[in-house]
Amino acid sequence: MNLDVAIAELIASVKHVDDLKEHAIRDFAQTAGFYAESGPTFDPKGTYLCGDCCFRQMPHTCDLVSGIIKMKIGSCMMWRIGEPVGLKVKHKLSQVEAGYAERPRSKGFGCSRCEYGSEAEKPDSAGRKSWCDFWRMHIKPLACCFREEGPDSKDAPGE
Numbered sequence: 001m002n003l004d005v006a007i008a009e010l011i012a013s014v015k016h017v018d019d020l021k022e023h024a025i026r027d028f029a030q031t032a033g034f035y036a037e038s039g040p041t042f043d044p045k046g047t048y049l050c051g052d053c054c055f056r057q058m059p060h061t062c063d064l065v066s067g068i069i070k071m072k073i074g075s076c077m078m079w080r081i082g083e084p085v086g087l088k089v090k091h092k093l094s095q096v097e098a099g100y101a102e103r104p105r106s107k108g109f110g111c112s113r114c115e116y117g118s119e120a121e122k123p124d125s126a127g128r129k130s131w132c133d134f135w136r137m138h139i140k141p142l143a144c145c146f147r148e149e150g151p152d153s154k155d156a157p158g159e
C-alpha cells in the first residue's frame with residue numbers, strides 16, 4: 001500500500017468522523033435544545049425578539065406565555081417568526097417553563113450575543129464560522145438555542 005495514500009485517507013476519515021460527531025450533536029441540539037439555523041424558528045435578523053414572533057399579542061402579552069412580555073427586549077424558546085396567529089390556549093406556560101428572558105442592554109438574543117459563542121478556529125465544511133462552547137459544535141452567528149445567555153440576561157422577570 002502507498003503510505004502517502006493511506007495517510008491521506010486516514011486524515012480524510014478523521015475529518016469525516018468529526019463532521020459526523022458534530023452532525024449528531026447538532027441534531028440533538030435542534031430537537032432537545034431548540035437550536036435553529038434555518039426554517040421558521042430561525043431569525044435572519046439574529047435578534048429573536050418577541051416583537052417578531054408569531055405568538056405576540058401587542059402591546060405586551062403573548063398567546064403562549066403568561067405575564068408581561070416586552071416586545072423589544074424579551075424572547076423565549078417558543079420563538080417563531082411571523083405575523084400574529086392569535087392562538088387561543090387554555091393554560092399559558094409560565095415564564096420559567098417557556099424559558100422567557102429579557103436582555104435590556106443588548107436588546108437582542110442569538111449566538112452572536114451569547115456568552116457561549118465565539119469565532120471558530122476555522123469554519124466547518126458547511127461554512128459555519130462560529131463555535132459554541134456549550135454544545136461543542138460549529139454554529140452560524142445568527143442562529144440561537146434555548147441556552148442563550150448574556151451578562152444582561154434576566155430570566156423570567158415577570159414571575
Ligand code: SF4
Pocket residue numbers: 049050051053054055056057062063064065069074075076077078079080098100
Ligand atoms: S414570549 Fe415566547 S412565544 Fe411569546 S412572543 Fe415572546 S418569543 Fe414568542
Ligand code: SF4
Pocket residue numbers: 035110111112114115116117118131132133134135139143144145146147148149
Ligand atoms: S452560542 Fe449560545 S445561543 Fe448559540 S447555540 Fe451556543 S448556547 Fe445556544
